[in-house]
Amino acid sequence: MEAKTCVGGGGTAIASRARDAIALDRPLPIGSVPTPALLVDAAALERNLERMAAHARAKDIALRPHTKTHKCPLLAKRQMDLGAVGVCAAKVSEAEVMIDAGIEAVLVTSPVVTQDKIARVVALARRSREFQIVVDNAAAASALADAARSAGVSVGVLIDLDPGMGRTGISPGAPALELLRHLARLPALRFEGLQCYAGNVMHVNGWEERRRRSLQALERAIETKTLMERAGFEVRAFTGGGTGTFDIDCDVAAFTDLQVGSYLFMDVGYRRCGGRGGSVFDDFEPSLFVLATAISKPQAGYITIDAGFKALSADSGVPDLYDTAGVVYKWGGDEHGILVLEAPSRPIELGDQVTLIVPHCDPTVNLYDVFHPHRDGVVEELWPITARGKSQ
Amino acid sequence: MEAKTCVGGGGTAIASRARDAIALDRPLPIGSVPTPALLVDAAALERNLERMAAHARAKDIALRPHTKTHKCPLLAKRQMDLGAVGVCAAKVSEAEVMIDAGIEAVLVTSPVVTQDKIARVVALARRSREFQIVVDNAAAASALADAARSAGVSVGVLIDLDPGMGRTGISPGAPALELLRHLARLPALRFEGLQCYAGNVMHVNGWEERRRRSLQALERAIETKTLMERAGFEVRAFTGGGTGTFDIDCDVAAFTDLQVGSYLFMDVGYRRCGGRGGSVFDDFEPSLFVLATAISKPQAGYITIDAGFKALSADSGVPDLYDTAGVVYKWGGDEHGILVLEAPSRPIELGDQVTLIVPHCDPTVNLYDVFHPHRDGVVEELWPITARGKSQ
Numbered sequence: 084m085e086a087k088t089c090v091g092g093g094g095t096a097i098a099s100r101a102r103d104a105i106a107l108d109r110p111l112p113i114g115s116v117p118t119p120a121l122l123v124d125a126a127a128l129e130r131n132l133e134r135m136a137a138h139a140r141a142k143d144i145a146l147r148p149h150t151k152t153h154k155c156p157l158l159a160k161r162q163m164d165l166g167a168v169g170v171c172a173a174k175v176s177e178a179e180v181m182i183d184a185g186i187e188a189v190l191v192t193s194p195v196v197t198q199d200k201i202a203r204v205v206a207l208a209r210r211s212r213e214f215q216i217v218v219d220n221a222a223a224a225s226a227l228a229d230a231a232r233s234a235g236v237s238v239g240v241l242i243d244l245d246p247g248m249g250r251t252g253i254s255p256g257a258p259a260l261e262l263l264r265h266l267a268r269l270p271a272l273r274f275e276g277l278q279c280y281a282g283n284v285m286h287v288n289g290w291e292e293r294r295r296r297s298l299q300a301l302e303r304a305i306e307t308k309t310l311m312e313r314a315g316f317e318v319r320a321f322t323g324g325g326t327g328t329f330d331i332d333c334d335v336a337a338f339t340d341l342q343v344g345s346y347l348f349m350d351v352g353y354r355r356c357g358g359r360g361g362s363v364f365d366d367f368e369p370s371l372f373v374l375a376t377a378i379s380k381p382q383a384g385y386i387t388i389d390a391g392f393k394a395l396s397a398d399s400g401v402p403d404l405y406d407t408a409g410v411v412y413k414w415g416g417d418e419h420g421i422l423v424l425e426a427p428s429r430p431i432e433l434g435d436q437v438t439l440i441v442p443h444c445d446p447t448v449n450l451y452d453v454f455h456p457h458r459d460g461v462v463e464e465l466w467p468i469t470a471r472g473k474s475q
Numbered sequence: 476m477e478a479k480t481c482v483g484g485g486g487t488a489i490a491s492r493a494r495d496a497i498a499l500d501r502p503l504p505i506g507s508v509p510t511p512a513l514l515v516d517a518a519a520l521e522r523n524l525e526r527m528a529a530h531a532r533a534k535d536i537a538l539r540p541h542t543k544t545h546k547c548p549l550l551a552k553r554q555m556d557l558g559a560v561g562v563c564a565a566k567v568s569e570a571e572v573m574i575d576a577g578i579e580a581v582l583v584t585s586p587v588v589t590q591d592k593i594a595r596v597v598a599l600a601r602r603s604r605e606f607q608i609v610v611d612n613a614a615a616a617s618a619l620a621d622a623a624r625s626a627g628v629s630v631g632v633l634i635d636l637d638p639g640m641g642r643t644g645i646s647p648g649a650p651a652l653e654l655l656r657h658l659a660r661l662p663a664l665r666f667e668g669l670q671c672y673a674g675n676v677m678h679v680n681g682w683e684e685r686r687r688r689s690l691q692a693l694e695r696a697i698e699t700k701t702l703m704e705r706a707g708f709e710v711r712a713f714t715g716g717g718t719g720t721f722d723i724d725c726d727v728a729a730f731t732d733l734q735v736g737s738y739l740f741m742d743v744g745y746r747r748c749g750g751r752g753g754s755v756f757d758d759f760e761p762s763l764f765v766l767a768t769a770i771s772k773p774q775a776g777y778i779t780i781d782a783g784f785k786a787l788s789a790d791s792g793v794p795d796l797y798d799t800a801g802v803v804y805k806w807g808g809d810e811h812g813i814l815v816l817e818a819p820s821r822p823i824e825l826g827d828q829v830t831l832i833v834p835h836c837d838p839t840v841n842l843y844d845v846f847h848p849h850r851d852g853v854v855e856e857l858w859p860i861t862a863r864g865k866s867q
Contacts (some may be wrong), residue, residue, distance in 0.1 A: 434588045474786050
């Protein structure tokens with residue numbers, strides 16, 4: 084562990100590439116946090132982390148949480164402490180941050196094909212025997228094997244299966260088996276299992292329909308696992324799933340571990356798609372917020388806050404107000420949002436803060452350098468988002 | 476000027492808060508740039524900068540370019556070298572970066588109301604006599620004046636007028652004059668002029684319609700200036716306008732300077748809204764691109780690239796391919812995009828790079844730590860986006 088860095092209340096002097104918590108020189112009440120800021124309810128976050136860990140234990144399935152959501156080694160370590168078998172990283176540069184922070188078991192969930200990325204993958208495999216990456220193409224696998232052999236290291240690989248969404252992965256069945264036979268001829272690569280992530284299913288509206296779609300998307304992947312085993316291969320890991328299917332895919336016997344990400348924060352997108360218990364997906368609590376301030380009131384019935392496209396990712400609709408009913412957010416461009424004061428449950432005046440549930444947690448987290456975790460309304464340290472911007 | 480920092484080709488060891496160009500230890504051909512990356516055609520950028528400077532000289536109007544677009548002190552300095560009277564910053568923390576870099580004449584274009592921001596504004600006014608900020612509310616102006624008086628500094632202020640879009644600003648006419656009379660009783664504040672920025676007009680489709688809307692939006696602001704002058708006040712500055720109205724607002728006699736931002740990069744949004752010369756706004760060239768790589772091909776007719784919501788801001792639609800016709804981008808989530816290969820003008824295979832014109836330049840720039848400027852296909856240095864994430 085590095086020594087904590089002490090910074091002033093504004094938190095402007097964030098230590099570059101910090102990995103551990105950054106202590107503030109004095110406790111900062113939420114009301115004094117410079118906005119826009121990424122606020123975390125530390126107690127709610129902890130409850131979410133423990134709830135998912137308990138679920139996995141009860142279902143006898145492992146967790147391999149996705150660091151693309153939080154991009155924070157400190158939170159990845161907490162997930163490991165709670166029993167995760169490893170973490171996922173979306174990209175090589177994200178994996179580098181996690182391995183730099185001492186997390187050994189990192190799976191890169193997206194394939195690489197170019198020489199610069201292959202060289203970085205080989206360097207990571209040299210640093211950690213538990214490092215893994217997915218492959219979905221024979222030529223790219225050969226290139227990786229060549230680089231690994233030259234470097235005298237072996238790289239753990241999983242075959243990525245396309246669940247029909249056409250983003251990454253090879254087709255299940257014969258094409259996947261053919262790729263596996265190819266891998267078997269590349270001794271620098273160790274085949275360790277399968278990945279099948281149906282990202283298009285995670286936000287299907289309504290739990291029953293989501294369940295139907297997820298099981299359907301996984302059907303051919305499960306057959307592929309059997310096909311490989313019948314051909315004499317050992318398929319140790321079968322990884323996939325996400326927060327939207329955490330209580331669905333856990334019952335797929337073939338699955339060894341779940342790549343859950345958003346559960347620790349939640350967001351408007353997940354809340355709206357409904358849970359097993361009803362129309363709101365509330366198995367986990369919102370713990371991540373954008374804190375903003377009302378700064379202008381040019382017209383009656385509206386008030387402008389200091390959070391727009393640079394403070395909230397715009398890919399999944401608008402944020403919900405967490406602390407106030409009867410108010411609707413509309414985008415006010417790069418720097419602002421405009422609150423429509425339809426029937427506000429409390430007055431919002433100039434200078435007042437508002438707390439927003441973010442539309443989509445992952446790309447919103449990626450806009451910030453630090454989390455402001457609070458306990459009972461007081462921020463005592465900052466958590467660096469060390470892998471922010473690491474999309475390479 | 477700081478000494479240049481030398482870093483490896485991957486550019487991973489970016490000096491935190493660097494302000495000047497970062498030399499690479501060896502020249503990097505575009506083909507070796509780790510993707511996704513923000514690529515700048517340095518020659519096209521320079522032509523855009525010079526074209527706008529020449530336009531302003533010819534029209535005898537000043538430029539006060541907006542740093543919210545590039546967030547890069549190095550580019551702000553180039554704009555100043557080309558004759559800008561100052562720069563704009565959207566937020567206080569962005570202004571801090573520019574003043575840290577030695578740019579004195581910074582106008583903050585968004586009002587502040589809370590004590591933490593007021594204290595930072597007073598600190599900036601102490602450092603630079605040319606620092607200015609807009610005000611749009613009497614109580615907030617009084618709070619700023621109190622803090623300035625206590626600190627023994629005076630702060631230059633402009634009254635922000637709402638052009639009818641209801642984002643920031645006070646209503647033109649009597650309310651604005653009343654605010655000015657209030658300012659006149661606050662000796663710690665120096666009234667220096669008016670701002671009227673019709674952000675809602677910038678992307679109106681078709682130049683004639685945009686012209687009509689812009690002149691209409693400015694009408695009451697121009698009347699307000701006259702009203703103030705008749706009341707005996709000097710209105711030295713009248714600032715506003717943007718790239719969308721650069722060749723419209725320059726003919727508004729009352730305007731002293733234009734807050735142009737996007738012209739140096741351009742983006743899909745601006746190109747599509749048309750220019751004086753036709754249906755494509757091509758007075759300035761696209762000089763900013765996201766460079767991405769094809770990494771997976773699960774289905775025929777499509778290929779997946781490594782740039783999604785974390786590499787391209789999603790507020791304004793999808794990117795256009797710059798170097799290839801007959802291909803359409805569709806979002807593939809946080810980490811990926813899927814290219815629909817309708818009738819590609821060149822083959823795109825795994826490992827190939829593609830160059831994307833960004834949908835909206837400002838919030839996309841805000842996703843990256845550095846620009847990769849190239850000349851004739853070679854990157855020799857990186858330009859730090861020092862104010863990236865500075866939305867406070």
